[in-house]
Amino acid sequence: MIKIKNMYKIYTMGDNEVRALDGISLDIEHHEFTAIVGQSGSGKSTLMNMIGCLDTPTSGEYYIDGKEVSKLRDDQQAAIRNEKIGFIFQQYNLLPKLNVLENVELPLIYMGIPYKKRMEMCREALEQVSMTDRMDHKPSELSGGQQQRVAIARALATKPPMILADEPTGALDSKTGKEVLETLKNLHKDGKTIVLITHDNDIAAQAERVVRLADGVIVSDTKSN
Amino acid sequence: MAMKSVKSNKMRTFLTMLGIIIGISSVIMMVSIVQGVTRDVADQVAGAGTNMINVTLTGQGTTRELRMRDMNELVDEHPEIIRGIAPNISGRATVRQGTNNNTVNVVGTNPIFSTAQNVNAQIGRFINDEDVELRRNNAVIGTFNVQDLFGGRNPIGENIRLDGVLFTVVGVLEESAGGRQGSGDDRIIIPYPTAMSLFNSGRIGSYIVEATGPDTVGQAVTLTERFLLRELGSSQAFHIFNMQNILDMFDGIMGQMALMLGGIAAISLLVGGIGIMNIMLVSVTERTREIGIRKAIGAKRSSIMTQFLIESVVVSCMGGVIGIVLGAIGAIGIGNVIEVNAAPEFSIVLFSFGFAAFIGMFFGWYPANKASKLNPIEALRFD
Numbered sequence: 001m002i003k004i005k006n007m008y009k010i011y012t013m014g015d016n017e018v019r020a021l022d023g024i025s026l027d028i029e030h031h032e033f034t035a036i037v038g039q040s041g042s043g044k045s046t047l048m049n050m051i052g053c054l055d056t057p058t059s060g061e062y063y064i065d066g067k068e069v070s071k072l073r074d075d076q077q078a079a080i081r082n083e084k085i086g087f088i089f090q091q092y093n094l095l096p097k098l099n100v101l102e103n104v105e106l107p108l109i110y111m112g113i114p115y116k117k118r119m120e121m122c123r124e125a126l127e128q129v130s131m132t133d134r135m136d137h138k139p140s141e142l143s144g145g146q147q148q149r150v151a152i153a154r155a156l157a158t159k160p161p162m163i164l165a166d167e168p169t170g171a172l173d174s175k176t177g178k179e180v181l182e183t184l185k186n187l188h189k190d191g192k193t194i195v196l197i198t199h200d201n202d203i204a205a206q207a208e209r210v211v212r213l214a215d216g217v218i219v220s221d222t223k224s225n
Numbered sequence: 226m227a228m229k230s231v232k233s234n235k236m237r238t239f240l241t242m243l244g245i246i247i248g249i250s251s252v253i254m255m256v257s258i259v260q261g262v263t264r265d266v267a268d269q270v271a272g273a274g275t276n277m278i279n280v281t282l283t284g285q286g287t288t289r290e291l292r293m294r295d296m297n298e299l300v301d302e303h304p305e306i307i308r309g310i311a312p313n314i315s316g317r318a319t320v321r322q323g324t325n326n327n328t329v330n331v332v333g334t335n336p337i338f339s340t341a342q343n344v345n346a347q348i349g350r351f352i353n354d355e356d357v358e359l360r361r362n363n364a365v366i367g368t369f370n371v372q373d374l375f376g377g378r379n380p381i382g383e384n385i386r387l388d389g390v391l392f393t394v395v396g397v398l399e400e401s402a403g404g405r406q407g408s409g410d411d412r413i414i415i416p417y418p419t420a421m422s423l424f425n426s427g428r429i430g431s432y433i434v435e436a437t438g439p440d441t442v443g444q445a446v447t448l449t450e451r452f453l454l455r456e457l458g459s460s461q462a463f464h465i466f467n468m469q470n471i472l473d474m475f476d477g478i479m480g481q482m483a484l485m486l487g488g489i490a491a492i493s494l495l496v497g498g499i500g501i502m503n504i505m506l507v508s509v510t511e512r513t514r515e516i517g518i519r520k521a522i523g524a525k526r527s528s529i530m531t532q533f534l535i536e537s538v539v540v541s542c543m544g545g546v547i548g549i550v551l552g553a554i555g556a557i558g559i560g561n562v563i564e565v566n567a568a569p570e571f572s573i574v575l576f577s578f579g580f581a582a583f584i585g586m587f588f589g590w591y592p593a594n595k596a597s598k599l600n601p602i603e604a605l606r607f608d
């Protein structure tokens with residue numbers, strides 16, 4: 001599904017040069033559950049942003065389903081983010097002025113789904129995270145765990161084949177963190193490709209594959225079965 | 226979506242709209258009042274008769290006097306364009322009836338005067354051709370004079386004295402100015418030969434030429450001019466003016482005034498537009514993170530662009546509607562004070578609304594475009 005070849009992301013600030021990605025090559029197959037681990041500043045988020053078509057690399061090639069992303073127009077990249085990828089962020093990133101339903105509805109609006117179908121798909125996504133009873137609440141009226149579940153529902157709404165999660169449990173206590181992790185594992189069972197970023201080794205251990213980064217380089221890549 | 230952000234910032238939205246409100250309301254107000262005044266004047270002029278041409282003979286540059294007989298040649302030459310000519314001799318005289326007396330305007334003329342000036346008798350009759358030919362001492366009097374001299378009772382057949390000369394009242398004019406003293410309702414109309422002897426004058430200084438219709442007025446002016454030049458041999462010897470000319474001139478002045486006022490209003494709209502642009506730019510910066518999130522979940526550039534454009538158009542249209550309402554209230558209010566119907570015309574309301582929408586579009590474009598071009602990852606990192 002994903003093919004990265006020799007990717008660099010270099011930030012230059014004055015004389016300083018930060019190599020956030022320093023020659024990364026990585027393939028991720030359909031239905032794989034991959035954890036990306038590494039110390040703070042090792043380039044995990046940078047890599048995830050590249051996979052999610054949110055950022056452009058300094059050099060290197062990136063193919064998603066065989067299409068080279070750098071050759072796509074802005075709108076085509078937006079369509080990939082919309083249809084192929086569901087994002088889950090550490091800080092949830094829900095829109096504070098919209099209620100739960102409207103937040104989940106948003107990617108479906110951008111997809112151009114008509115209202116009735118949209119409502120159906122929203123309900124379905126919210127059922128998957130057991131959040132159907134709070135649909136008219138604002139994010140600020142929900143607990144962190146609930147907000148993250150809404151964010152997961154939003155990521156699932158357009159039924160993308162791949163979920164990218166950047167430290168989704170980072171802001172949660174260990175119990176709610178575990179619940180979120182369970183949700184991700186269930187999604188994997190349902191056939192989604194999952195890329196999970198974490199610096200918690202216990203959590204990483206639950207994935208099929210662990211990619212370890214250090215200073216923008218892959219130092220190990222292990223598959224558990 | 227765009228409406229939400231408009232609602233959540235009520236005070237700021239209102240302040241942003243203020244420029245548009247002031248601009249649009251002043252456009253509506255000024256244009257409506259100017260149009261109202263123009264309409265009013267046009268109505269008054271039409272009431273006075275636009276088919277007529279006033280000719281004044283100055284006597285300069287010529288020794289020739291033009292009598293009624295001479296002037297009638299003009300009618301004989303072009304009966305399809307000129308319907309008739311009325312002499313206009315005016316002066317003041319003392320009028321006496323029983324013990325009542327007063328000073329009054331006296332007009333000496335012929336029956337053409339009635340149609341040319343749109344002045345008719347409401348009871349009795351107007352001066353007729355026989356009165357003129359036989360130099361009868363008959364008079365038609367205004368409603369003020371009926372009150373003043375006869376205390377309101379029917380004056381037909383009664384006698385009055387003008388500068389001591391005995392006249393018989395044959396008609397009363399229709400009231401046109403509320404029966405006030407010194408107005409068109411305070412005058413006495415007599416046959417012109419009688420007036421000439423009353424005022425001891427041998428010449429007629431002014432004529433009213435009546436065209437056959439509004440379409441022939443232009444031709445009638447040209448023909449009259451040519452005729453007078455031929456007869457008198459000098460363009461100094463006469464003046465011609467026609468109500469339509471005056472109306473056109475007035476229209477021109479009002480048009481220019483409207484343009485100037487419109488220009489001032491346009492500047493305030495420009496300022497309003499810049500205010501919108503300013504606030505939209507602030508809003509884009511404040512909502513950088515929101516834009517990042519929207520892009521991450523698949524918003525295209527066009528979606529973001531549309532969202533912000535709708536927002537600025539909604540704000541300026543709301544300002545436009547409030548401005549239209551305030552402007553209409555202001556125009557009608559001022560109209561009441563100056564006694565002019567200044568209710569805004571539908572076309573100007575529509576135009577103002579359209580213009581407000583255009584301003585929202587025009588000044589919202591740059592901020593919306595800026596928002597749509599934000600790099601998603603930089604926008605997400607922003608806080």
Ligand SMILES: Nc1ncnc2c1ncn2[C@@H]1O[C@H](COP(=O)(O)OP(=O)(O)OP(=O)(O)O)[C@@H](O)[C@H]1O
Pocket residue numbers: 011018019020038039040041042043044045046047199
């Ligand atoms: N916009 C930027 N400008 C300059 N340097 C940057 C920028 N973004 C990231 N970096 C640098 O790139 C490196 C990798 O950052 P990245 O966010 O990918 O780390 P991370 O592994 O996600 O860390 P954490 O676990 O703390 O989230 C860091 O050294 C960071 O300082």
Ligand SMILES: [Mg+2]
Pocket residue numbers: 044045046166
């Ligand atoms: Mg990170």
